[in-house]
Amino acid sequence: MKAIILAGGGGTRLWPVSRSIRPKQVVSVIGSTTLLAATFARLRKGFAAKDILVSTSEENREAVRVALPALPPANLIAEPCRRETAAAIGFALAHIARRAPDETFVTINADAYVRDVPAYHRAIRAAEAAVLAKPDRTALVGIEPTYPETGYGYMKIGRRLRLAGAGEAYEVERFVEKPDLVTAARYFQEGGYLWNPTLVVGKVRHFLGLYDKHLPEHAARLKAIAAALGRPGAEQVIRRQFSRIPPVSIDYGILEKESGLMAVKAEFGWADVGNWRTVREILARKPDDNVVRGLHVGVDSNRNLIVSSSGKLVATAGVSDMVIVETADAILVCPQDRAHDVKKLVATIKGKRGLRKYL
Template structure:
């Protein structure tokens, strides 16, 4: 039985100023009036019973997320007292799932992904589950072909063919590299031997927790203590080292396969991704709101107020109720640095 774990505790800093601390990107209606989280849940629930879908979030977001996904059983929502990275969020969720099913196979899913071909997506999840049933000691990553040198994603170096299931070949993973610099990302793209990691991880829950013992033993011990004494979560959880699954487990582990896939995946993690999702051509202005222009092209305009531009090219203009972001599209990843600067300058009202 496959158990999706939707990770929905992130802050979405690269989508500032629309994504904020108490209202991050996953609960913003970027997809034609639907939130990213709602769309993710609906996509999964087509083929998977609601009682088998789990969701991890933080106490800050738990109320608003429970209002957004009302069909999810309360026992399937794992609430962290504070963000400590995706490794801790996933680990806590795996313990919860094992209480329900000691033989559970899980799939890790981010709440902010856009999928064009949902039929193919479900087919890949089904094939992934079959591969783990055949190779229960392995981690299976889903990989998608990169088409530009993105520095915000993890990269999977593809090794030798390991097998074939339902006419889909899968391969050993030679190496996993999280968020390389631009020079390295260009080399990966040119080599043709690397795939992007859309953070789709499939494995047995008990086997994956063994990798915590191996690579994150202190975290494993603290998570075990929380499971044994749930009343201590407020004291113990904040002391867990903050790290991601990618850095804490995937970069360190060699016992992995990769299943190449093509289902029109997009990470809605920054503003250029929003432009990519809606733009029909390279010169298209994507307008979410009101925009009038003369000779402007390739821009994303997001505003409830009228925005007028003249000769503007390849820019992001993002207007919220109290802040305005103006940024070249090719620097969309740097928006998180603005958020860090706001923190340093104690401008909490804008976070």
């Protein structure tokens, strides 16, 4: 089985620590190591280094190489430009298919937090068992929702499947990516839905066939890329073909459209390190604690996340439930319940003349 770490995102919700040149995957956000290094180390508990691939952007290739010295150089797959996760996964699968088209694979987000690593690997292997039992289908690991979240994909589970080694496996009746808040609240209230933490398990050949079925333009360009791999002029072909792939996520492009999905229900203390509010929730030891990285003095200040990387003292009075992140050249201040809006803030900065250097 091959593990594909997806490390090509921009991580804009964790600005100003996460920047275009050094996105969140290759900076320290949780603990002293980078999210990418933590993900790689976690996978090494169940995979050999030769069976782990990392998909990233060309501009972040060197940062990934430095962060993962144990990764075989041939397993670092750099996309010439960002074209979302359907293109990234297809590109990685094209590399695997050259030598092992009948191999199984799992996709892994580089920015996830996992508390129970043994349970995590059991879940991956259970999903693999489901795929080995039904090789013409794709399995998704599913997490029980804990609140109405609009940033994840939801699977409506149906009939229980009795498959050897697959644990608690189900038919997926439908997959819905990033529902609005009203819909997410309804799913949470009704029950019978699982979150998809982008743990997708399948057979390489079969999953590439889903591109023919649901994303024919992706499929055509990925085939042209696959035919060029290892040949003279491959770099030019890859750059030309990849840049013309429409940007679409694997969730919208394939998972929402595919009717043959299976879900394997699991619990391993998963969290998506997608914004500063999540960072505080992961690191807080008690509900009212301030989470502080750096130097802070506070009076009547509770439940804040305070990150200061420049050595400056951050002082607060009467401040609660806030995110305060200070770097050498930028300061972010926002309520925790607006942490998802940091992405919009970054887009606003991007549109301001003279401010791109802060991205």
